[in-house]
Amino acid sequence: MADRDWLDDTRTSYDTVAQSYADLLRDALAGEPFQRGVLALFAELARAQGAGPVADVGCGPGRITAYLDGLGLDAFGVDLSPAMIDVARRDHPELRFEVGSMSRLDIADESLTGLLAWFSLIHVPDDEVPAVLAEFHxxxxxxxxxxxxxxAGDGSRLKTQGYGGHPMHVYVHRRPPARVAAWSEAAGFVVEAEMTHRPSPDVEGGFVFAHR
Incomplete structure (x- = not known):
């Protein structure tokens, strides 16, 4: 894993699957009441901070960015994959999307009311996560x-294809919520909640709410 650049691998993989990913997941939230509830809580907490932009970092084709917009947030999306951003701009022309890396965001200091990283930290190696969280802070x-x-969980696996069978080369990292919470606190965040969700016997999601 150390012999390859995780950013290049992630960019290339998601450029390859961008359209099929968008087609497969476009309506996925409709069948995920727990995820909608988590996003609604995030939106409520962000609105309580007053007006201001909210970044969806690792936005992919923009489906979650658009959902946040529908919840009343001034949401915009950032993604490493230019092909994903092309799809997002096509599907949601009323919203703002930018190509960028979560490891070096082109966003001014202390300018965001909220930041969402929705299953976008899963490809970041453990030793890079603290720097990414510091950038979020x-x-x-x-x-x-x-x-x-x-x-949620523990361990990593190499994903070599996905979203219609297209080739990929990305590691998918699973982490216990307590570990993500500890990393967040080390980056300067105040952690408010750690949650797990088990939508099926072999899938477990983790969520950490925090504030600066």
């Missing part, structure tokens, strides 16, 4: 809220 204003969604 940098762009949030004092009191700004963050929600991190990820696959």
């Amino acid at each position: 940098r762009v949030l204003r004092p009191g700004g809220v963050a929600l991190f969604g990820f696959f």
